[in-house]
Amino acid sequence: MGKDRGNQVRLFCAAALCLSLSGLGVYCLSDTLPTLPEGRVEMAAAGFILPDGAFEAAREGLLFQGSESRAASGSAPQSSQTEEAPVQGASSAASQPSQPEEEPQASSGPAVPAGLPLRNGPVETVLANGIQETTISNTGIQYGNMWVKNTNKNHSIDIAAELEKEPDVKLKRDGSVEILIYHTHTTEAFQGDTRTQDNSRNVVAVGEKIKAELEAAGFGVRHDTTCHDYPSYNGSYDRSGETIQRNLEQYPGIQVTIDVHRDALGSSDARVKPTVMVNGRKAAQIMIVAGCDDTGNIGFPDWEYNLRLAVRYQQAVSDLYPSLARPMSFCPKKYNEHMTHGSLLVEFGTDASTLDEVLYSGELFGKAMAQALLQLTESAA
Numbered sequence: 139m140g141k142d143r144g145n146q147v148r149l150f151c152a153a154a155l156c157l158s159l160s161g162l163g164v165y166c167l168s169d170t171l172p173t174l175p176e177g178r179v180e181m182a183a184a185g186f187i188l189p190d191g192a193f194e195a196a197r198e199g200l201l202f203q204g205s206e207s208r209a210a211s212g213s214a215p216q217s218s219q220t221e222e223a224p225v226q227g228a229s230s231a232a233s234q235p236s237q238p239e240e241e242p243q244a245s246s247g248p249a250v251p252a253g254l255p256l257r258n259g260p261v262e263t264v265l266a267n268g269i270q271e272t273t274i275s276n277t278g279i280q281y282g283n284m285w286v287k288n289t290n291k292n293h294s295i296d297i298a299a300e301l302e303k304e305p306d307v308k309l310k311r312d313g314s315v316e317i318l319i320y321h322t323h324t325t326e327a328f329q330g331d332t333r334t335q336d337n338s339r340n341v342v343a344v345g346e347k348i349k350a351e352l353e354a355a356g357f358g359v360r361h362d363t364t365c366h367d368y369p370s371y372n373g374s375y376d377r378s379g380e381t382i383q384r385n386l387e388q389y390p391g392i393q394v395t396i397d398v399h400r401d402a403l404g405s406s407d408a409r410v411k412p413t414v415m416v417n418g419r420k421a422a423q424i425m426i427v428a429g430c431d432d433t434g435n436i437g438f439p440d441w442e443y444n445l446r447l448a449v450r451y452q453q454a455v456s457d458l459y460p461s462l463a464r465p466m467s468f469c470p471k472k473y474n475e476h477m478t479h480g481s482l483l484v485e486f487g488t489d490a491s492t493l494d495e496v497l498y499s500g501e502l503f504g505k506a507m508a509q510a511l512l513q514l515t516e517s518a519a
Contacts, residue, residue: 320385322399420492421498424462426448
């Protein structure tokens with residue numbers, strides 16, 4: 139009994155000594171460490187209590203931020219261009235004969251660690267309820283973080299060279315109308331509607347988002363909501379061409395026009411929904427379309443000026459919102475782009491995209507478009 143009591147006393151004394159030394163050690167460590175900047179104290183503490191992998195993720199910001207942290211710490215975009223063979227994808231069941239088609243291809247972007255929220259970048263490809271949600275990317279020619287898909291037979295494209303060329307656009311931002319937004323296929327709508335004359339739920343609503351961002355940047359904008367595809371779909375481009383001409387006569391300062399569309403991809407069994415995450419919110423991917431008089435017989439002699447502006451839009455979107463833009467379509471079509479040197483067509487989502495997703499895309503594209511055009515104002519000369 140006496141022996142046991144002696145052991146207990148010795149154990150108690152040893153425990154007390156350990157506690158005293160631990161307290162002294164922590165005091166000495168805190169007294170000798172240099173003053174840490176704000177936020178580093180938490181990281182120092184995390185180093186003592188987190189497993190090595192978790193601590194490394196926390197130190198790099200991956201536990202508290204989205205994929206933009208990883209992108210920012212990656213290598214700089216390459217300036218070289220690479221040509222890839224076109225990828226064969228699903229045919230477009232609902233696409234119109236006058237609209238370009240694009241094959242969906244899932245992104246090969248960086249994976250997101252399990253349990254961490256994806257804030258920016260590609261979405262996971264999922265097929266549910268007849269809708270395949272995916273991110274279309276990495277098709278065609280690459281320059282930096284932007285892509286261009288060239289479907290012309292007689293014309294190649296040097297993206298770097300085109301970015302160096304000046305578009306034939308010089309805006310004043312003096313309150314006059316210099317930008318026209320219109321819709322050749324005005325009734326194109328989104329998931330749940332497909333087509334509607336309700337302008338709060340079709341591509342007209344997307345145009346309003348773009349207009350708001352351009353006006354916030356100081357540009358004078360005319361949004362013409364004339365319906366061109368109802369009651370007759372045939373002849374839509376002829377009618378929208380008349381609308382453009384009427385606006386050019388009424389507002390002779392117009393230099394830039396945007397024809398806002400909605401795409402349709404996939405099949406009746408699996409409609410494709412091109413989607414991307416931007417700041418933690420889903421956005422419908424967009425596609426900029428630049429036409430080319432590939433054979434010289436479609437009446438589009440000055441298409442190169444439009445191309446110069448298109449690659450600047452593509453670069454602005456890709457820099458601000460990576461993966462928001464599908465590869466730009468450089469194609470042997472006209473789409474009324476011959477009417478000014480600053481005319482282009484932009485597809486927003488597909489008939490499987492939600493209204494909220496395409497309205498968000500309209501807002502984002504409007505910001506990127508404004509940034510590109512601000513470099514083409516007289517004050518920027």
